């Protein structure tokens with residue numbers, strides 16, 4: 571999928587660039603987020619975190635897409651629209667324990683597998699996202 575993958579080990583490129591940059595980074599992040607929530611909706615292992623979300627995942631999909639685009643180094647779509655993400659505060663209404671964190675990561679890693687992400691990129695991206703997911707833990 572990625573021809574610039576050798577750079578994933580260096581700091582030369584942002585994840586956004588590794589995901590295709592201006593040409594296809596946005597499209598790839600959209601696809602990752604759609605796959606992530608499709609898995610959350612259908613995989614019984616993610617049922618507890620699925621139940622925390624609203625019945626309609628449309629806005630969750632849109633917001634995670636916007637957030638991750640900026641977070642990976644692309645255009646700051648989320649911040650332009652909603653201001654500072656204050657992600658931890660926004661997650662406080664939900665009980666996020668180790669199990670919830672691991673379910674979130676399970677969906678994300680499964681999505682990357684389904685989309686045939688290169689191993690090296692997957693490890694790096696999952697490692698960074700794990701840091702964010704663990705930071706959301708409030709229980």
Ligand code: HEM
Pocket residue numbers: 619622623624627629630633634637652657660661664666670671672674699702703704706707
């Ligand atoms: C650790 C486990 C996590 C759980 C259980 C969780 C759960 C949730 C829930 C229930 C919502 C509300 C969605 C709705 O309105 O239906 C939400 C919103 C959101 N989550 Fe998470 N989340 C987790 C981790 C993360 C991580 C790691 C990120 C970013 C990398 C993230 C980014 C977001 C964003 C951007 C929103 C929308 C915030 C807003 O503007 O309202 N979440 N999350």
